[in-house]
Structure formats: C-alpha cells, structure tokens
Amino acid sequence: MTSQADRNAARTAEGNAAILDAARAVIAQRGLAGMSLRTVAEHAGVSVGSISYRIGDRAALVTAIVDREIEIVAAFAQDWLARLDGIAPVAAGILPDLICEWLDLGERRTSAIVGCELALLASRDPQSLPKVAALFDAGETFWRDLLATTPGGAITARRIASYCIDEQPFSLLLSANADYRLLRQSTVRGLLRDDAELANKDWSNWHMLLVERLAAPAAAALDKAASITEGAKAMIAEHIADVVIAQGVGALSHRVIAEASTTAASSIAHHYPTQRDILFAGVEAIYRRMRANIEAAGGTVPGGGEVIRLTHESALTAIWNPAFLPFAIDMRRRRAENVHIQIAEGLGxxxxxxxxxxxxxxxxxMGNGLRMLAAGETPLPAAEAVKTLLKNRTHVF
Structure with missing residues (x-):
C-alpha cells in the first residue's frame, strides 16, 4: 500500500516535471535567452513564487532542465531500441535512415532545441552547467547500444554522435528543404562509408551541386560584406566579431557595438543599418581571422570555438528570425570550404x-569541438587534428 509520504513525493515530482516541461516549451519557442521565471510561470499556469519554492532561481531551473533532458533522451533511446526489436542496423543497411530520422523526429523537436541551447550555454560557461557532459553522453550511449554487436561500433557511435551534435540545429531549421535533406543524406553516407572506398566523381559533384544550391540565397549579401577589409567600417566589423565571440549572436545591437567600439551609435547605424548587416560584418571578420589561422596552421579545429558557436547560434536564431536563414545556410557550407584541403590530406x-x-x-x-568546449576543454589545433586524422582519424573523437 502506498504511503501518504510516497503520494506526496509523487505529486511533488509531477508538479516539478510540469514546470520543467513548461520551461522547455518556452525555450523551444523563444530560445534560452527568452526563458525567465515569469515566462515559465505564465506557460505553466503557476506563480513565480511556486517555481522559486519548488525549483529555485533561474540558474537552478536551467540545471534542473539539464537533468530533465537527460531523462528524456534516455527514454527516447529506449523507445527506439525497442522499435528495432534486435535488428542490427548496419547488417540491415538502415543505419543512414536511422540517423536522418533521429535528426528529424517530430516528437524530439523541443528536446533537440533545448539540447542545442544548453550546449551553447555550457560552451561559454562550462562550470555553470557541468551536467551537459552527461547529456552528450546519453546521446552517444544510444548509438553505442544500437551498434553493440557491430565491429568497431563504439568508434562509429562516437563519430555519429559528434556528427549529430553539429547537424542537429540545421535539421531543426531546414528539414522541410529538399536540397538540404538530400545533402544531409549524402553527408551521412560519407560519414559511414568504408575507409577504403572513395566517392565516385559523379557523387562528389552531386554533393557540391546541392551545397551550392542550398547556399545560393546568401551569396550576394555575404560577397558584399566580404569586400569590407579596411577603414572605419572594417574596424567596427572587428569589434562586432569580438562581441559575437564573447557574448553570442543574441547580444548584437547598435548600442552594444557602439559601447564595444567606443563609437557613436549613429555611426554604427550609418555603416550597418540593420542587425543583419551587423551580423554579416562580424561573421566576415571572424572568417578572415579563421582563414589567417588556417594559413598559419595554428587555428583550432576547424576555425575555433567561435566559429562552432557562431554556426549553431545562427541556425537556432534563424528558427525564430527567418532573416538569419541565408546566413546560417552559408555558414554550414563555408566551414568545410575553408579547411577541406587540410582535411582531405588528413584522410589521405x-x-x-x-x-x-x-x-x-x-x-x-565541429560536433566534437562543441562537446569539448562544453566540458571546459580546448578543441585540437588544426595542424594537430590533421596529423591525428592522418594517423588514425577515429582518435580525434
């Protein structure tokens, strides 16, 4: 017979879970920056005082959300394993389908957005969210369990988990785009293909055609921004880049850039009238630094933590603000364009x-780099990563 204490504990747990799920829903709608005790209280239909009493302050709420996400990811994983009913996905030839479906799964959308937002927060302040590492581990454990009977399954699982970390925000943003889905399918096949097997020329050309078609809408705007290399406008762009690196895309505004550059806000607005103009300028400045680092073989893989974070922030921002969509797509393309020769050499x-x-x-x-940043570690330098790839690329992960 259930005791009164057990019933009370169950009601408390149920009430806490309802608050946490309301908080997760707010994050899915507004991003982590838009989540406060007030917005969660409104969504959950409770008072702010009730949340404070049950959970604590905003920091405690975010920590509790991480715990909730770990539970949810584990539950999703168990459900998927049950669906497979013991079928070995590699032997059955269905592993690429499972990866794409995992990234697209409708009922995982809220969880996927929340996970991406938590990863970004932890990448900037690892000590504030140490449990995000366990969230990444939960995702990898699913793939390990799925490939438990496959030779080299643990290494493949790590590679898939790392890839999914990086691909997830783009799947959230672009899953309705046919070119993107075809491109992702091609990328997944490249991820899983046997080491001794090269893509045929037509496949590689098809892949690049999809890349160009997907990125075409951003070309004109980004080409214009790329031409800014000197003068006051370029100086402001460097300050924009510094703000993005330190505070994230969400911090960009004329006022913030004016303060960072000790320049009048009216001057910032003259050179960069819209927030989108500000973003493009900052990104180009970051990419100029990235290219310089690659040429000097001293940058971080590939492009450093700032590029990893910027790519994910841009994709997530575009979910709520379509003006960022072309830029987010182009970011996905150019990361590989800037380092493809070095990576090819590493692959031999x-x-x-x-x-x-x-x-x-x-x-x-990139996915592994974000995971390392969230754990307070530094991604491998580019030169070291290429050498590691050449020796045994699985060790990079």
Whole structure:
C-alpha cells in the first residue's frame, strides 16, 4: 500500500516535471535567452513564487532542465531500441535512415532545441552547467547500444554522435528543404562509408551541386560584406566579431557595438543599418581571422570555438528570425570550404575527390569541438587534428 509520504513525493515530482516541461516549451519557442521565471510561470499556469519554492532561481531551473533532458533522451533511446526489436542496423543497411530520422523526429523537436541551447550555454560557461557532459553522453550511449554487436561500433557511435551534435540545429531549421535533406543524406553516407572506398566523381559533384544550391540565397549579401577589409567600417566589423565571440549572436545591437567600439551609435547605424548587416560584418571578420589561422596552421579545429558557436547560434536564431536563414545556410557550407584541403590530406585522399566524406568529417569535428568546449576543454589545433586524422582519424573523437 502506498504511503501518504510516497503520494506526496509523487505529486511533488509531477508538479516539478510540469514546470520543467513548461520551461522547455518556452525555450523551444523563444530560445534560452527568452526563458525567465515569469515566462515559465505564465506557460505553466503557476506563480513565480511556486517555481522559486519548488525549483529555485533561474540558474537552478536551467540545471534542473539539464537533468530533465537527460531523462528524456534516455527514454527516447529506449523507445527506439525497442522499435528495432534486435535488428542490427548496419547488417540491415538502415543505419543512414536511422540517423536522418533521429535528426528529424517530430516528437524530439523541443528536446533537440533545448539540447542545442544548453550546449551553447555550457560552451561559454562550462562550470555553470557541468551536467551537459552527461547529456552528450546519453546521446552517444544510444548509438553505442544500437551498434553493440557491430565491429568497431563504439568508434562509429562516437563519430555519429559528434556528427549529430553539429547537424542537429540545421535539421531543426531546414528539414522541410529538399536540397538540404538530400545533402544531409549524402553527408551521412560519407560519414559511414568504408575507409577504403572513395566517392565516385559523379557523387562528389552531386554533393557540391546541392551545397551550392542550398547556399545560393546568401551569396550576394555575404560577397558584399566580404569586400569590407579596411577603414572605419572594417574596424567596427572587428569589434562586432569580438562581441559575437564573447557574448553570442543574441547580444548584437547598435548600442552594444557602439559601447564595444567606443563609437557613436549613429555611426554604427550609418555603416550597418540593420542587425543583419551587423551580423554579416562580424561573421566576415571572424572568417578572415579563421582563414589567417588556417594559413598559419595554428587555428583550432576547424576555425575555433567561435566559429562552432557562431554556426549553431545562427541556425537556432534563424528558427525564430527567418532573416538569419541565408546566413546560417552559408555558414554550414563555408566551414568545410575553408579547411577541406587540410582535411582531405588528413584522410589521405586527393583534394576535391570526396567532398561528402570531407563534409562529414568536418561536421563530426565541429560536433566534437562543441562537446569539448562544453566540458571546459580546448578543441585540437588544426595542424594537430590533421596529423591525428592522418594517423588514425577515429582518435580525434
């Protein structure tokens, strides 16, 4: 017979879960920056005082959300394992389908957005969210369990988990786009293909055609921003880049840039009238730094923590603000474009010969880089990563 204490504990747990799920729903609608005790209280239909009493302050609420996400990811994983009913996905030839479906799964959308937002927060302040590492582990454990009977399954699971970390925000943003879905499918095939097998020329060309078609809408705007290399406008762009690196895309405004650059806000608005103009300028400044680092073989893989975070922030921001969509798409393309020769050398293949695999490895490195940043670690320098790839690329993950 259930005791009164047990019933009270169950009601408390149920009430707390309802608050946490309301908080997760707010994050899915507004992003983590839009979540406060007040917005959660409104969504949950409770008072702010009730949340404070049950959970604590906003920081405690975010920590509790991480715990809730770990539970939810584990539950999703168990459900999927049950659906497979013991079928070995590699032997059955369905692993690429499972990866794409995992990224697209409708009932995972809220969880996926929340996970991406938590990862970004932890990448900037690892000590504030140490449990995000366990959230990443829960995702990898699913793939490990799925591939438990597959030779080399643990290494493949780590590679898939790392790739999914990087691909997830783009799937949230672009899953309705046919070119994107085809491109993602090509990338997944490149990720899983046998090491000794090269993509044929037509496949590689098809992959790049999809890349260009997907990125075409952003070309004109970004080409215009890329031409800014000197003068006051370029100086402001460098300050914009510093703000993005330190505070994230969400912090960008004329006032913030004016304060950072000790320049009048009216001057900022003259050079960069809209928030989108500000973002493009900052991104180009970051990419100029990235290219310089790559040329000097001293940057971080590939492009450093700032590029990893910026890419994910842009994709997530575009979910709520479509003006950022072309830019987020172009970010996905240019990360690989800037390092594809180095990655190809690391894989021991001719440049331009296997773009699907290079794209996949870049994304897996990016995902692993975000995971390392969230754990308070530094992604491998570019030169070291290429050497590691050449020796045994699985060790990078």
């Amino acid at each position: 293949i001719p440049p331009h010969s296997d773009r699907p695999r290079v794209q996949a490895i870049v994304m897996a490195l």
